[in-house]
Amino acid sequence: MDYFIIIVTTAAGLYFHWWIYWRIRRWMDRDLALSLAGDDPQKRIYLLQRLADAKREKVKRRDLPDWLQRAADDYRAA
Template structure:
């Protein structure tokens, strides 16, 4: 009986830590997107749409920052051309 309690406790602790890791990772990524927007709601909407696409494609973490920096730069350039 003691072993069952230990196994259940260990598994639930591991699952909880994995859940927290994923949650904090998403918060950090969304905070990064908001920092790129500089209070521009249209740009934030664009980047959040692209974020959903990136999550679906499973882009690797090391390419995430460079990809969104490039998208933000491209968005600004396209916006200045339209003006």
């Protein structure tokens, strides 16, 4: 019974850490997109859509800031 408790609590702890890690990563990506948008509500919507596109296209995390910056520049040009 002791081993069962140890295994269950360890698994729950590992799952929680995995879950919070991915949650924080999503928050950071969203915060990056919103910071590039500034105070313009339409630009915020546009960049959040572009962030979703980046995830769908599987843009690497290290390339995401440059990718979003280009998207923000494209918005200014449009």
